[in-house]
Amino acid sequence: MSRLLATCLMFCAFAGTAFAGDVTLPDVTRTELDNGAVLLLHEKRDVPLVGAQIVIRGGAVTDPDDRAGLSSLFAAMLERGAGERDAADFAEAIDAVGGSLSTEAGLESISINAEFLSRDAGLMVELLTDMLLAPALSSAEVNKLRERRINQLRAVKDSGLQSLVHVYGKAFLFEEHPYAVAVDGSEESIAKIRQRDLLAYYRDHVGGDRLIISIVGDIDSAAMIDRLSAAFGEWRAAEAELPEIAPAAPLEGRRVLLVDTGDAAQSYFWIGNVGVAVDFAQRAELDIANTLFGGRFTSLLMNEMRTKAGLTYGARSTLTRPSLPGSIAITSFTKSETTIEAIDLALSLLAQLHETGFDEPTIQSGKNYILGHFPPRLETASQLASQFADLEAYGLSASFINEYGDAIAAADPEAVRAIIGDVYPNLDNLVFVVLGNAELIRDDIAKYGPITELSITEPRFRP
């Protein structure tokens, strides 16, 4: 009898401990149409909202060499008139019901994100369908948007050096490889885009075989499947094949790009090389290593560069993981006078990462951190819709999410240490990109490697 009680008490206590990271993707209804289009639906009724993400595989890697930003401009044009509505009517239809709808181009896909009150789900689907099947792509709107985009890039150069350092970084690292592309284009490349380029893009890179539609929320999924199947079941395929891309080779040696920002108060730097792809087998080990190196507030980079040295407000280690190896980079910023001190410190921390890695308690702390932060990324209808679509786009199964927590928990500290040598660049092979006051820092940063210089007002991101 007392054994029964003891068992009960133990079991109850166990049931009360919700494991962090113990969150799985709900089941999704997946329907593949004859033309290859994939529909992903899930009903969720906690708030009266419905979220959708549409993915068109392709993205900036399909941009012609001299027209970087074409897929991005195309994505934006989808909001500027479709079906029976011109650009103004289209915007009015969204705002009138308090909906949100945005388009975005990425390196390997274009995505459309929408979130509407569930009572307006019908309108949402109508707008999304029109955007895909009957975009206006009118010449007047193309011309207007092109000029605005060019000015917007200039505005970012006036107010967003922290985000631009990544654009310059990838362009300088990947050089002639398609991953060098500035996804939103440059002032120079956008200026060349005409309506005929957009029409050709629509014909070549948009169609049923490239389409993924993911909708989550307070919906009737059976009715939604019927409606989407009727709309997209007969849709043509994209005329062009997706480009065959060879993986980029990591850079051997060092080189430096100095982007002169005139009298900026600080230097913004990016130090990196080629990293890993989305299907990298030891994702869990790498996520732990990167969290500890530069992915959280108490990371090695933040602790040494900000908390201890007071050199900067922020320092990070950033991984981009597309379908082929992307970039891995340290980014930070500091006042012009301490540029060398900060870059030297960042390099010594990279050396320390290689030499000593992290001890077991630190690795355990990294695991706890990742597991504790995982559930909030799967909370809302829109987050789930986007998660389903992304998995489908990269050909990954739900286990990518569902087994992630276990993989993190099970990661062997030795394997975490081993991954550092495999993935992080060593100090001899690095690309340096520094945005700052060239007059003040030019001479000193020459010690990192041969310098190429570019002014921030140049209408391109590559020398």
Next chain:
Amino acid sequence: MALFAELRRRNVLKVALLYAVTSWLIVWFVGAIQSTKHVPVWTETFALFVLAIGFPVALLFAWTYEITPAGLKKAADVDQTQSIVYKTGQKLNAAVLVLGVLGVLAVFGQRLLPKFEFILPGIPEGDAPVSVTAPADIRSLTLDNGLKIIVWPDHDIPNVVMYNFVRAGARNEYPGITGLSHYFEHMMFLGSGDPEPGAFDRIMEDAGGSNNAYTTSDITVYQDWFPLAAIETIFAIEAERHKNLKLLPEVVESERAVVYSERRASIDDNNFWKLAEQVVATAYIAHPYQFTVIGWPSDIESWTLEDLENFHRTYYAPNNRTVVVTGDVTPGEVFKLADKHFASLPAQDPPPPVRTVEPEQLGERRTLVEAPAQTPLLHLAFHAGSASDPDAVPMQLLLNVLAGGSSSRLHRILVENEGLAIAVGAYQDEGFDPGLAYFYLTLPSDGDPAAAERRTLEELQRIATDGVSDAELAKARNIVLADYWRGLATIDGKAAALGQYEVFHGNYEKLFDLPATVEAVTAEDMSRVAAKVFRENNMTVGVLRAPTEEEK
């Protein structure tokens, strides 16, 4: 052994087991009802105390007395051959079994049954939601030291959010210590200094949590996000940093440099904020809302450890704070933790009020910022109301009609039709004191700030004379309400919204009045508010552009 055998014979062991099972059920029940409003926090401790005292009494009773067919008799007086202790023992076994099973069913039943969640009311087809009542499972408790804790359970994910609202911001500063509220926020990250500076973040992240904070002109808000399993740790370290914050001179110095780096990145190298800082400083001549939240460079360079200590003493009292907890919790457990960790913080005299009222503006104000810029910027600021001003909601709707989304008036006219701007947006301050209604435009490289200003002003004043259409009013209502629902879709958004209403509107329950308030706004309200606010004598204009050839 003889004693043990006698204990068994007299059923003392079985009574002990029955007592334990019953106690467990009682404690569980008290815990379960503690999440309701009227059960005091100490109930569970009290129950445990009574049960503990009762235990030896029950055992002694079982040892001394025995149940016989003739009733209760002293065990020593019972004829052993007539004893029915065996039968009593069987009954006790059955009772333990029944209670045990009941207990397991109750505890598991509560876990397995659908949880009491706040399902937002459905929206009738074609109609916007007009009224919502505060969900019944939101609870609040005010400790004796004045600290109020508000809890909104939401069990979607096994995580918890804790927001700590401190009523201290840049409006509590004065020349010489501008930026101190924000700097103090940075010092709080470094924690109590025990066992070492930065321990707060390390312990937090070791436990799987993370934190951030932000400072405004009115308040400083500390945000913790963590898995449920870490809740006790988080309460402990939060209490520790509020109670025992140690300000070490070397840490003060290195953090000064960190804040300066933040200022350079977010203001000095960012044209938008560089202009906004100047416009706000120009719009006020008396009220401390004129101070830039991050602080003027001279003050960043010179504030002292003593300034920080004074600030902490004055503003970081429990009665000047509100805590909001949302996520996978019950109010009962949160109140218990709050009582355990926060009750010992002493209440203090309330901080001195901000007395200065901004005098009425007597004529247009202008500021020009010359800076390297490829695209000029134009900002227009008008004195408007505070967060709790009855005109705040009409103004919110008005700003949506004017600049909310691609179909708004200003976007359509200035960006789409006339090409005077490449982007336009608007917001209003929602603070303790009257703030600004603020418009910001980015112009094309060859743009004309004067033309864009004229056109914007024309449209603002047109609202006062011609009003808004029914369609525009309906659209603005829908945008505000949809944003409202989106905000409540996450535990983070819930915590932010509850705190915002508690702090600026005096009661979190007012959050749930917003849909009805929005519905009650009329087109006349909007014209009246436009006429009152969008006057040239009430306006501050800021332009940022590159210096001309002569100016260089």
